[in-house]
Amino acid sequence: MSFPRPLRRSISLSPARTLRLVVLGQGAVGKTEMIYRHMAVIDGEMVHFEILDTAGQEDSLQIEEKIKWGDGFAVVYSVTDRCSFDEVMRLCFLINHIHSSPKRSGGSEQPPVVIVANKKDLQFDRMVSTQDGENLSKALKLPFYEISTRDSYEETVTVFSTLYQELMRQGHFSPGSFKRRTVSKVMEKIPKMQAISNKGCSY
Numbered sequence: 001m002s003f004p005r006p007l008r009r010s011i012s013l014s015p016a017r018t019l020r021l022v023v024l025g026q027g028a029v030g031k032t033e034m035i036y037r038h039m040a041v042i043d044g045e046m047v048h049f050e051i052l053d054t055a056g057q058e059d060s061l062q063i064e065e066k067i068k069w070g071d072g073f074a075v076v077y078s079v080t081d082r083c084s085f086d087e088v089m090r091l092c093f094l095i096n097h098i099h100s101s102p103k104r105s106g107g108s109e110q111p112p113v114v115i116v117a118n119k120k121d122l123q124f125d126r127m128v129s130t131q132d133g134e135n136l137s138k139a140l141k142l143p144f145y146e147i148s149t150r151d152s153y154e155e156t157v158t159v160f161s162t163l164y165q166e167l168m169r170q171g172h173f174s175p176g177s178f179k180r181r182t183v184s185k186v187m188e189k190i191p192k193m194q195a196i197s198n199k200g201c202s203y
């Protein structure tokens, strides 16, 4: 997988553009695997991703704080876990609800959200078909990727790239927007909880 680059443009290493990305999803779907990959060259630009993930069972206030902080969102489920798939729609609605206030640039545009089906390498344990994922993606009108964070770095970067490009399209990278909220302040308010795997659907 390679990213399209203009022919006569060299890579700009500085200053890096910054995207605040929140990775949401139930426990053990592979969110932590995604957050190690946090720098990428996209369209010839070095992009720095500030990434928060959610532990499997955070309370709704913690999740809400993270959603408020984020510019773009990856909602992840595991193809081996039907419950995590069922949670995707609720999380997408929550993101839209929280960001539906007119304070976003342009007022009406929703923040970029990508649906990510992880662990596609575990074909024998699969509980959610590709078709199920595609149907949900069509219903919610959101991009959809099936990936394996274990097998492919590029697939993870593709997810981030899609969010980045949508933010660029929305004109979200005005210089002022970088300082809109400081990371540290938000981080302080969000105690990292112990990751707890979900054994069943708890809603």
Ligand SMILES: Nc1nc2c(ncn2[C@@H]2O[C@H](COP(=O)(O)OP(=O)(O)OP(=O)(O)O)[C@@H](O)[C@H]2O)c(=O)[nH]1
Residues within 6 Å of the ligand: 025, 026, 027, 028, 029, 030, 031, 032, 033, 034, 053, 054, 055, 056, 057, 118, 119, 120, 121, 122, 147, 148, 149, 150, 151, 195, 196, 197
């Ligand atoms: N086979 C396979 N295993 C994966 C993949 N991604 C993650 N895993 C494994 O799944 C388990 C859970 O991954 P995590 O990244 O800890 O999941 P999480 O969503 O961060 O979980 P919480 O911290 O509980 O919210 C780990 O053992 C990972 O190694 C994948 O693409 N394929």
